[in-house]
Amino acid sequence: MPARTVQCAALALRRGVVEGGGVKNHRLILLAAIACILFAAPLAQAEFGWLNDYKKAQQEAKANNKFLLLDFTGSDWCFWCKKFEAEILSQSQFKDYAREKLVLLEVDFPRAKAQSPELRKQNEELAQQYQIMGFPTIVVLNGDGQKLWQYDGYFPDGAAAFIAELEKLPKG
Template structure:
């Protein structure tokens, strides 16, 4: 019984965490329009790009960023994993490739693009290892009119 409750807790907690990052770009755009929020579009190589992994750990997973983002941004991660075990479904890979062609044609990783609800670019940034979550939020907010 105890193990069952732990599994239920982990499933519920995991689903709450996963709700911050939208599962599709179309959902992100729809939510941005509905809630009148900017979109944070992240180009990441989750299993090969060291700065991407540090950005994930130091900023995206921080409680400060999660709390702020849930109120102020719509989040979408365009991931480009290289390991076979992390391979994305074809449709998602194609969507991410199309987004890269439009918003990241030079293939920079990580690249964080701030878009308005109409998908116009407000600003772009990468990852500064010295930036705290608070400073990173300030950088992102600096792009928003």
């Protein structure tokens, strides 16, 4: 069982949400753990700082003199997107770099996850604007919205090599 799930279940026990012992109580603990799993993934992404509002992300990039990294993804169905997320975007080395140098925007095209019509429209417009032909695709903009780099497909060389590519971009 993942550590986060165990922590959530332990917290539920300590707070008296569920009591230990008995089959019925074990089911409640399991339900509490499942709820923690379902709600932890979006929170982890939000904690790290991924945005989904393009205008807000653009303003933040400009105000903080950072690059805006757009991750065009099919987060709940695209094998290569999931692999890219696990091997690069979720790595502490990338996260540390991103905190200093990037504003992160997820441009998601899910099949099972719900999205607001406004978010779906924004994402479709961005995909058209940057001529996205497949997933994953990374686009990096400067604070003024000028495209500096685009990488189509899975990046196989790991977080350090990906960061090295970003470091080659012209500083503005």
